[in-house]
Amino acid sequence: MTLGAHSLIAWIVTVGTMSLSCAWLVYDTRNLLRLRGADRRDPLVRDKLFGYVIGIITAIVGIVGVLRYHF
């Protein structure tokens, strides 16, 4: 693999990871805020809350990873 190809792939990964992570962070934060008044005894609501929190953590992991690579 040439240096140019590696640089291109690294930038594709950077843009792809950063854009998806930021979008995901906004999307799941919005989903989480929408569920504030929901009945938490409902298993489906609990599962959604858990999923959105995992989504937010995953998005933060992605953003931090990109920042670590570049700085």
Next chain:
Amino acid sequence: MSSPAPSGNGQPAGTPPRVVSRLNPANAVTASRFLTLPPFLWAVHHGQHDVAFFAILICGLLDKLDGLVAKIFDCRSVFGELFDAITDGVCYGFCLVTVLVYGWAPWIPVVIALGLGGLNSLLRGAYVKRAGRPVNYKSYAMERLVAFVAYLVGFAVAGYEVTYFYWTFVPLMIVVVAHDGRRMLVDPVPPPAVQAPAAAATVGAV
């Protein structure tokens, strides 16, 4: 070669489930993902990082495309959902094993991730037995982790913060499998009649 469409697809209550052929465009797109595996293996074996990267990129894009095709052609089915989940496991599992064997990824987190993936499949099988019907257990958290797995392969191929991403994935996967395992094995299984409106409400809420 056909299966009923999943519940909550807008059909009036009381009508028999619409039968969808298994040979439909969405399943064809899903099956085509397997075609990316030989080029991926070839590329990793020959050290062609760029070819391997684009192979896994195409595999990931096809994963997103099959759901869209199922909506456009109105060919969603229980079989299609299960086939998609199995294809995810086979494709990403194969790619993870490949990058592990060729030393492109740290072996401990990969082995833990593959083990937890296998455990999750067993739990899903147990859930199908408990439910008494071929139902794909929906997990919002696992949906997000599957996307993370696709990225893990890309990170390994690109040599992009590999250690960081692989080791942060492991605790997330442990927590999600434990959470889903409790739901699949312990929590009561919702009856189909109750599950359909709940699923419809979910689509409306998100």
